[in-house]
Amino acid sequence: MVSTETPRDQLRGRETKQRVLAAAAAEFAEYGVAGARINRIAQTAKASKERIYAWFGDKDALFDHVMQTGLDQLARAVPIDADLVEYTVRLHTYFVSEEAAQRVTMWAWLHDVEKLGAFSQARVEGYRHKLAVIRDAQERGIVDATWKPEELLALLLAVASNWERAPAELRSLGSAEFAEDDATRAESVRAAARRLVEPRR
Numbered sequence: 001m002v003s004t005e006t007p008r009d010q011l012r013g014r015e016t017k018q019r020v021l022a023a024a025a026a027e028f029a030e031y032g033v034a035g036a037r038i039n040r041i042a043q044t045a046k047a048s049k050e051r052i053y054a055w056f057g058d059k060d061a062l063f064d065h066v067m068q069t070g071l072d073q074l075a076r077a078v079p080i081d082a083d084l085v086e087y088t089v090r091l092h093t094y095f096v097s098e099e100a101a102q103r104v105t106m107w108a109w110l111h112d113v114e115k116l117g118a119f120s121q122a123r124v125e126g127y128r129h130k131l132a133v134i135r136d137a138q139e140r141g142i143v144d145a146t147w148k149p150e151e152l153l154a155l156l157l158a159v160a161s162n163w164e165r166a167p168a169e170l171r172s173l174g175s176a177e178f179a180e181d182d183a184t185r186a187e188s189v190r191a192a193a194r195r196l197v198e199p200r201r
Contacts, residue, residue, distance in 0.1 A: 019045040020052055025066050029100040032107040033063050064123070067108050070101055071126050080130050082137040084156060088193035089186055091160040096182060102164060127153075144199045152196065159192045 023044035027036045038059060042049045056062040078090045095102040130153055137143040143152070163171070163185055 016045065016047050016051070017055060020047050020055070021066060021069060024062055025070070025100065025104060028063055028066055028107060029103040033059065036063070038062075063108075066104065068122055070104055071123060074101065075126060080133050082133065082140070082142060084134065084137065084143055084152075084197045085190060085193045088156045088160050088197075089190050091157070092186060092189045093182075095161050095164060096185075099164075102161060106161075106165065141199060143197050146200065147196070155196055156193055159189055159196070162189070162192075 020041065023041045024036075026044070027041050031037075036059060038049055038052060041062075042052055045052075052062065056065055074094065078087070078094050080087050095105075131149040134143060134149040134152055138145040138147075138149070147155075158165075
């Protein structure tokens with residue numbers, strides 16, 4: 001069937017789709033997957049629920065799309081390389097500056113535990129690439145090879161987001177310097193990552 005959409009219609013469709021993705025990212029960051037509502041996303045994006053379902057499927061599929069978009073942005077902003085210490089620091093800095101991205105990621109880690117193996121292949125491949133980089137660095141002797149690659153990556157992700165994920169009670173007891181000084185917290189991340197990454201003598 002030949003499409004009757006004009007170039008202007010197609011442009012409007014792309015713009016609406018981008019609004020939906022932006023609204024969905026904000027909704028998931030605020031409420032997580034379970035608490036997010038397609039009604040609110042549609043209202044914020046000025047789009048119909050029917051169009052959202054036609055484009056993305058159900059709420060889980062929309063969340064997976066938002067997550068993939070976020071992971072693609074993260075991979076471009078913070079590409080992994082063999083210097084895993086500085087990679088962890090750069091990841092920490094990204095999470096601090098992009099709070100919404102961090103919150104969506106945290107919700108994903110909680111939500112996806114319930115459906116291991118059900119997320120998109122693209123998301124899995126992103127982590128396969130990271131593990132390959134770690135494995136190669138271990139084989140070259142510049143990263144502690146006593147860790148399993150997936151174990152080390154999980155620890156580095158935790159280090160990168162440690163203060164932002166810390167209980168509010170603990171954060172309230174932290175020194176003002178540590179809580180408010182980005183450079184001090186980044187240096188803490190660097191020191192912790194170095195202890196994990198550097199080969200044991």
